[in-house]
Amino acid sequence: MSATGTCEYQPKDYKSDLKPIWCPGCGDFSVVQGIYRALAAIGRPPHEIAFVSGIGCSSRIPGYTTAYGFNSVHGRALPIAQGIKMANPELTVLAAGGDGDGFSIGGGHIAHLIRRNMDITYIVMDNQIYGLTKGQLSPTSQKGRVTCTSRFGSLEEPVNPLLYVLAYGAGFVAQASPTDLVGMAATIEEAIRYPGFAFVNIQSPCVTYGEEAQQIKGLKAISETLASLGHNPADRLAAMDLAQHYGEKLHLGVFYRNPEPPPTYGDLVKERQALLSKDAPPKERILDLFIKK
Amino acid sequence: MRKDLVFGMAGSGGDGIVSAGESLLQAAAAEGYHGVMTKSFGSQIRGGESSCRVRISTDPILNPGGNLDVAVALNWEDFLKFGAELPVSGTTVVIYEAATGIPENQIPLVGVTPLQVIAVPIAEMAKSTAGTERAKNTVVLGLIAGWFGIGAVAVMKGIRKKLAKKGEELVEANQRAFDAGRAFAMEHPLKASMNVVASETKGQTKLITDGNDMCAAAAIFAGCQFFGGYPITPSTEIMQFFTDHVWKYGGSVLQAEDEIAGIGAAVGASFAGKKSMTATSGPGLSLKSEMMGLASIAELPLVIVDVQRGGPSTGLPTKTEQSDLFAACFSAHGDVIRPVLAPTSVADMFRVTIEAFNIAEHYQTPVIVLSDQEIAARKETLDPIDTSAFKIVNRLVPTSAELQDYKRFKQTENHISPISHPGMIGGTYLASGIEHVESGAPTNSGNVHQRMNDKRTKKFEPLKDRKDLFEVAGNPNAPIAMVAWGSIAGVCREALALAQAEGLDVKLLVPYLLYPVAEGVYHDFFTSVQKGLVIEQTHLAQTFKLLRMHIDLPKGLRPLARSGANPFLPSEIVAALKTLVSELQRSHEGNLQPQE
Numbered sequence: 021m022s023a024t025g026t027c028e029y030q031p032k033d034y035k036s037d038l039k040p041i042w043c044p045g046c047g048d049f050s051v052v053q054g055i056y057r058a059l060a061a062i063g064r065p066p067h068e069i070a071f072v073s074g075i076g077c078s079s080r081i082p083g084y085t086t087a088y089g090f091n092s093v094h095g096r097a098l099p100i101a102q103g104i105k106m107a108n109p110e111l112t113v114l115a116a117g118g119d120g121d122g123f124s125i126g127g128g129h130i131a132h133l134i135r136r137n138m139d140i141t142y143i144v145m146d147n148q149i150y151g152l153t154k155g156q157l158s159p160t161s162q163k164g165r166v167t168c169t170s171r172f173g174s175l176e177e178p179v180n181p182l183l184y185v186l187a188y189g190a191g192f193v194a195q196a197s198p199t200d201l202v203g204m205a206a207t208i209e210e211a212i213r214y215p216g217f218a219f220v221n222i223q224s225p226c227v228t229y230g231e232e233a234q235q236i237k238g239l240k241a242i243s244e245t246l247a248s249l250g251h252n253p254a255d256r257l258a259a260m261d262l263a264q265h266y267g268e269k270l271h272l273g274v275f276y277r278n279p280e281p282p283p284t285y286g287d288l289v290k291e292r293q294a295l296l297s298k299d300a301p302p303k304e305r306i307l308d309l310f311i312k313k
Numbered sequence: 314m315r316k317d318l319v320f321g322m323a324g325s326g327g328d329g330i331v332s333a334g335e336s337l338l339q340a341a342a343a344e345g346y347h348g349v350m351t352k353s354f355g356s357q358i359r360g361g362e363s364s365c366r367v368r369i370s371t372d373p374i375l376n377p378g379g380n381l382d383v384a385v386a387l388n389w390e391d392f393l394k395f396g397a398e399l400p401v402s403g404t405t406v407v408i409y410e411a412a413t414g415i416p417e418n419q420i421p422l423v424g425v426t427p428l429q430v431i432a433v434p435i436a437e438m439a440k441s442t443a444g445t446e447r448a449k450n451t452v453v454l455g456l457i458a459g460w461f462g463i464g465a466v467a468v469m470k471g472i473r474k475k476l477a478k479k480g481e482e483l484v485e486a487n488q489r490a491f492d493a494g495r496a497f498a499m500e501h502p503l504k505a506s507m508n509v510v511a512s513e514t515k516g517q518t519k520l521i522t523d524g525n526d527m528c529a530a531a532a533i534f535a536g537c538q539f540f541g542g543y544p545i546t547p548s549t550e551i552m553q554f555f556t557d558h559v560w561k562y563g564g565s566v567l568q569a570e571d572e573i574a575g576i577g578a579a580v581g582a583s584f585a586g587k588k589s590m591t592a593t594s595g596p597g598l599s600l601k602s603e604m605m606g607l608a609s610i611a612e613l614p615l616v617i618v619d620v621q622r623g624g625p626s627t628g629l630p631t632k633t634e635q636s637d638l639f640a641a642c643f644s645a646h647g648d649v650i651r652p653v654l655a656p657t658s659v660a661d662m663f664r665v666t667i668e669a670f671n672i673a674e675h676y677q678t679p680v681i682v683l684s685d686q687e688i689a690a691r692k693e694t695l696d697p698i699d700t701s702a703f704k705i706v707n708r709l710v711p712t713s714a715e716l717q718d719y720k721r722f723k724q725t726e727n728h729i730s731p732i733s734h735p736g737m738i739g740g741t742y743l744a745s746g747i748e749h750v751e752s753g754a755p756t757n758s759g760n761v762h763q764r765m766n767d768k769r770t771k772k773f774e775p776l777k778d779r780k781d782l783f784e785v786a787g788n789p790n791a792p793i794a795m796v797a798w799g800s801i802a803g804v805c806r807e808a809l810a811l812a813q814a815e816g817l818d819v820k821l822l823v824p825y826l827l828y829p830v831a832e833g834v835y836h837d838f839f840t841s842v843q844k845g846l847v848i849e850q851t852h853l854a855q856t857f858k859l860l861r862m863h864i865d866l867p868k869g870l871r872p873l874a875r876s877g878a879n880p881f882l883p884s885e886i887v888a889a890l891k892t893l894v895s896e897l898q899r900s901h902e903g904n905l906q907p908q909e
Binding site for chain 2: 038088093303312
């Protein structure tokens with residue numbers, strides 16, 4: 021990867037010809053813009069990028085880029101992304117989806133990509149609702165929320181995506197929002213550049229089923245940049261402390277960046293391959309393993 | 314003198330029964346015999362019942378054998394748990410532990426009088442010679458060497474090699490136990506000698522392996538660079554082989570967080586351009602079905618090995634069955650064809666796995682290798698395989714001209730579109746589970762859906778003409794037929810030979826390709842058939858029903874189907890064939906009656 025970034029690519033080079041199916045005003049329009057900008061800043065050619073998603077409104081996003089896209093099945097963006105990364109560690113691999121995709125149906129995968137330190141950037145467009153199926157309770161919906169599957173109010177506490185990934189030991193954890201597109205692009209760029217599993221939670225309003233307080237105006241009212249709070253992103257405990265305010269405050273920027281990133285899974289795989297391939301017989305002779313003299 | 318012997322041994326988990334079976338198999342191989350060994354356990358990890366069946370022959374072996382020639386019971390409670398898996402008949406020599414205190418004329422086998430019954434103080438001999446009852450299995454090997462003439466030298470040579478690192482003392486203790494067993498046998502000769510004739514191929518190189526290891530080795534040979542999976546009995550050894558070896562060939566393996574992630578990662582690796590694989594058993598196949606549908610619509614090559622065990626659900630996790638056939642053919646929703654191949658032995662697992670990769674790559678599709686617990690866990694002696702005789706197929710990649718205006722799902726004459734992968738300039742596209750137009754862009758159009766379903770199903774037509782994926786044995790014009798696949802095919806091959814030796818005009822069809830159903834091949838085969846059996850280890854007669862769904866079957870064809878675990882015996886199949894012959898004769902006689 022070109023670490024310096026060049027001006028060779030413009031954001032528009034990452035924009036495909038497909039017209040998004042999103043509702044007018046959907047936060048995901050800003051997210052895809054942020055991704056175009058981040059990718060242009062990094063300057064990786066589109067054909068060296070694999071972008072995987074699951075199912076949901078936001079999971080349409082790979083199709084709106086010129087990268088190799090994979091709009092897969094519900095909740096399984098991460099397993100597929102890690103297979104791609106293991107098969108070809110030279111690729112830049114992005115995964116994206118909604119809060120339901122990532123923290124409900126696919127919620128079991130995140131922990132394992134984190135502990136493997138797969139060098140994948142995972143962007144969750146968190147809108148606290150199931151939009152594609154027309155407005156049901158999501159894993160990040162706040163307790164008491166009234167939706168078409170919770171007419172009398174939700175009885176469940178929401179998942180806190182930031183604490184969730186911090187607790188599992190993610191090396192890079194950040195939050196962004198369409199309220200600050202420049203900041204979002206910079207955060208995504210930093211996440212992609214981080215050598216290891218990177219997570220970006222983006223508060224992306226659902227204009228059709230979202231609540232008033234979760235629209236741009238409401239989000240602006242509760243947003244604060246972590247930089248303005250003087251937060252040190254190398255301090256994991258401070259990051260966890262701040263992350264507890266998920267849902268009340270909208271902290272923007274990098275919560276945690278491991279100052280000494282450990283080797284990625286890909287690095288370790290390469291090491292093992294180098295070590296074991298030295299004295300390997302050709303694969304045409306693999307059956308010799310079964311010879312009994 | 315005998316040319317063929319079937320041993321069945323059972324004991325408790327710690328008795329070393331399986332290790333004795335392995336020593337016997339290796340010794341037999343060293344002495345030039347063909348051998349097959351199967352294992353069967355209870356579900357307990359330690360303790361519980363444990364058994365193995367070892368068949369040794371001067372001729373190539375088609376299956377693990379029917380009734381036992383030699384039964385060894387270290388205790389009766391465990392032996393009896395295996396029931397019909399270890400069938401004792403009037404021609405069986407039964408050897409059992411004298412310490413059980415049961416007199417020779419009162420052994421707890423109901424309704425059968427064995428040829429000979431011998432109580433042997435096995436534990437006592439182990440203790441007095443080796444100082445520990447743990448040498449019981451070595452005493453048994455000595456008894457076998459003495460009574461049946463197998464492994465007199467080779468067994469101890471193997472044990473010596475195996476225990477070399479543990480010190481001379483242990484080796485000597487085992488030697489004493491072995492010698493004691495052998496001496497006991499010499500002092501108590503069998504009523505009728507059952508010595509096996511010497512093999513003429515002594516000294517030739519032989520391979521010994523099981524179906525799971527063979528499957529993984531074949532996959533790596535075929536160019537598989539990625540394995541994603543999750544531990545599940547009885548398929549786990551496939552993943553274990555990958556974790557030991559795939560790195561050497563630039564590949565990698567992921568023990569995923571669950572079955573879905575395992576196949577998901579394999580789908581991702583295939584999208585990234587690498588040959589990839591996953592392996593599982595029944596419950597895992599159920600979990601993987603959504604991903605299989607995804608790979609089908611995204612037209613991604615992928616090999617899925619299903620090592621069948623008894624189902625549904627957890628079922629019989631350590632025992633063999635063929636009841637995943639419907640699930641293999643029809644799991645995942647939607648209109649879709651996924652090729653299903655089945656090996657019939659450890660030896661042809663090599664060919665079938667390579668074929669699965671070739672079909673997956675050529676047709677850009679998931680392919681299921683439908684193995685079963687018996688093939689997976691049974692060890693076979695094999696003659697060396699010439700790997701250069703196997704052709705390897707790789708997926709069709711777009712030319713630089715095609716990349717100028719690349720359409721991933723372009724309609725072509727043979728319905729197969731060149732496939733790009735990340736890293737290829739000009740080849741970017743959207744892979745998806747949603748219906749898509751030729752470029753890969755999502756669509757809701759019914760017309761496109763119809764066209765794409767046409768593309769994804771018609772591309773398999775040439776596969777049905779692959780006559781080389783079927784084996785026909787016996788007289789091609791025979792009026793009586795058998796159809797069998799997987800591990801049951803080997804039993805039927807032996808039944809065919811037995812039936813022919815008795816003058817029955819019978820033939821056998823063994824499909825290696827189970828799905829899509831090759832109507833033409835069956836049609837040709839059934840032309841001469843008036844009566845026949847579809848022999849299968851399923852309770853619902855799934856194979857028979859699958860065939861009936863696609864083919865107008867001869868009226869006299871019927872299933873011989875039952876649940877797994879207990880083996881089919883060649884003799885019972887021959888008996889069933891004889892019934893068909895007499896039915897046929899009766900109906901002919903009936904036809905000859907003058908009409909009134």
